[in-house]
Amino acid sequence: RVKVYYSSLSSFDFQVGAEGSGAAYYFLDFGQGPAWTNAPSVIYPPSIDLDPSTSSTDKSTDITNCNQSVKFAFNGTNVNASSNIDTIYLKFATADILDGSAEQLLIDSASSGGTIALNFSNNASIANVVLKGSTYNVKAIVASGESKLLFYKSGTTMTATETENLVTAFTYVNTDCSTLSLATRSFYLNIYQIPFISNTVQFDLNIIVPLPVKFTDFKGARSMNGDVLTWTVSEDADALYYEVQGSKDALQFETLARVSALRTDLALTNYQELIAPANSKTYYRILAQKANNQAVKSAIIYLQSSEKPSDFVVSPNPMQQSQQAITLLGNSSFDGEVIIFNQQGQIVYRQAFNGLTPNIELSKSLSPGLYTIQCVSDNTIVKAIKWQIVE
Helix, strand or coil, rough: EEEEECCCCCCCCCCCCCCCCCCCCEEECCCCHHHHHHCCCCCCCCCCCCCCCCCCCEEEEEEECCCCCCCCCCCCCCCCCCCCCCEEEEEEEHHHCCCCHCCCEEECCCCCCCEEEECCCCCCCCEEEEEECEEEEEEEEEECCCCEEEEEEEEECCCHHHHHHHHHEEEEECCCCCCCEEEEEEEEEEEECCEEECCEEEEEEEEEECCEEEEEEEEEEEECCCEEEEEEECCCCEEEEEEEEEEECCCCCCEEEEEEECEEEEEEEEEEECCCCCCCCCEEEEEEECCCCCCECCCCEECCCCCCCCCEEEEEEEECCCEEEEECCCCCCCCEEEECCCCCCEEEEEEEECCCEEEEEECCCCCEEEEEEEEEEEEEEEEEEEEEECC
């Protein structure tokens, strides 16, 4: 505690310091001397908070893929300062940068100087950053195993708004899709408002093994407009896009459509795509392309057209009662059901067929008379044929 005695005092410098670690508190007592004639000016040191929504000022984020951009700060007021700021300090352990120039600091929405490779050398020349009409100089320092970037305005200070704009624009990305070295990168931020320095905040990037895209469901259905394919995936954030692939034989597939991944954090993500079928029989699968150049394939499904015969006839017609078989002759294969009705509308025979022109062996003898043979597909009567049995 320091007690100050004064009779005439305009200003003085008070400098404190300590070796070692831990907090040190100093008190000035102006209780002796004449009363204050003017209200004293109170200046508070600046502060940073990367996550205003929590009690912690730090932030930690997991990254599983290359080209996955992550901002240092969450939305909100991240910088508090009672006067202009002189310098923003960003520092990290030089050895943390494992993927060379692929690891970058991006200045989101910068019109110039928006990309800084984090493997810079001491006193490296780094282009000025132009963000929202303000120009910031950047100085690179590498010494004693620590890399620093100093952001400042030449010949002047930064307003609190300019400081906020720059801090909230800081973004990390790793563009190395071949290895993406797994480890944690820790970044530390301070802002200087001479003679004060803010608290130190820490931003941790945990580059971890990516979780694979998992197909939990894949279905298809034929409609008047084409084949409607729907699929559901988990771990969708690991995908870049999905390829819809088709095949005639389930061996050789070709890409029919590409669907951009939503990359959501939801437990399950649903997709749908309409494909115009090129063949009556088509095999489909979905290929999920991941950011690390790996791909995951779905199961294969099979869709077949329900052909609607345009010219079905019955032979023989009429048929002798002693005969046991009839044939339905058509100009295409038939998927559906054949139903025979007597004159009273009663069903006397029915059988399902799949992709074949039906050859019906009658399992019982039918009485002479008139009958109706219906060809039904997708619950629709596509052909009704009058048929007669004679003695």
